[in-house]
Amino acid sequence: AQSVTQLDSHVSVSEGTPVLLRCNYSSSYSPSLFWYVQHPNKGLQLLLKYTSAATLVKGINGFEAEFKKSETSFHLTKPSAHMSDAAEYFCVVSFRGSQGNLIFGKGTKLSVKP
Amino acid sequence: KAGVTQTPRYLIKTRGQQVTLSCSPISGHRSVSWYQQTPGQGLQFLFEYFSETQRNKGNFPGRFSGRQFSNSRSEMNVSTLELGDSALYLCASSLAAQGPSTDTQYFGPGTRLTVL
Numbered sequence: 760a761q762s763v764t765q766l767d768s769h770v771s772v773s774e775g776t777p778v779l780l781r782c783n784y785s786s787s788y789s790p791s792l793f794w795y796v797q798h799p800n801k802g803l804q805l806l807l808k809y810t811s812a813a814t815l816v817k818g819i820n821g822f823e824a825e826f827k828k829s830e831t832s833f834h835l836t837k838p839s840a841h842m843s844d845a846a847e848y849f850c851v852v853s854f855r856g857s858q859g860n861l862i863f864g865k866g867t868k869l870s871v872k873p
Numbered sequence: 874k875a876g877v878t879q880t881p882r883y884l885i886k887t888r889g890q891q892v893t894l895s896c897s898p899i900s901g902h903r904s905v906s907w908y909q910q911t912p913g914q915g916l917q918f919l920f921e922y923f924s925e926t927q928r929n930k931g932n933f934p935g936r937f938s939g940r941q942f943s944n945s946r947s948e949m950n951v952s953t954l955e956l957g958d959s960a961l962y963l964c965a966s967s968l969a970a971q972g973p974s975t976d977t978q979y980f981g982p983g984t985r986l987t988v989l
């Protein structure tokens with residue numbers, strides 16, 4: 760069965776320090792992978808997506824993620840956190856043959872301390 | 874270009890009632906998907922419409938239904954509301970004829986439904 764696991768429900772960092780949000784997936788197929796961000800009382804905004812091109816994907820606002828097939832991981836990173844990065848982040852997986860619907864991780868809430 | 878819009882933004886209903894939520898996709902987008910977000914279950918896929926046809930469906934009871942119009946606008950209906958239907962309902966649109974698995978979905982701000 761296909762699934763996605765976000766390993767941390769809550770991550771707290773200080774402003775200016777690196778961010779690492781972890782995501783692992785399970786799939787028998789080649790996945791498409793996405794990271795979305797949700798600010799309070801807002802919809803989801805796409806940060807970046809992987810669809811079997813380059814394994815290192817650059818997104819908006821300085822975020823990037825690396826697809827590692829051997830580790831079935833797609834961790835999200837940012838070199839330096841900003842206060843405005845405080846939000847909830849969702850790792851999302853879709854699989855060709857899954858009837859097209861997306862499978863969402865449970866989310867990681869990122870807090871940024873001044 | 875205007876984003877995905879959802880109306881209403883907030884809704885309060887009582888058990889047993891029915892509700893209709895509306896979603897207007899980004900101009901030119903023909904695929905519209907609906908998701909339910911709750912603290913306990915997270916984000917779950919409800920269904921997807923493309924060219925006025927339901928193309929994919931998640932694991933929700935038949936009380937949840939939807940439709941899509943010729944202008945790609947979509948509505949979602951929930952009948953016989955239960956307390957557990959309280960959630961943020963998100964709509965997303967995309968271009969792809971191939972479905973959400975390959976194309977980027979753009980989300981609306983959601984409709985917050987509270988069932989009392």
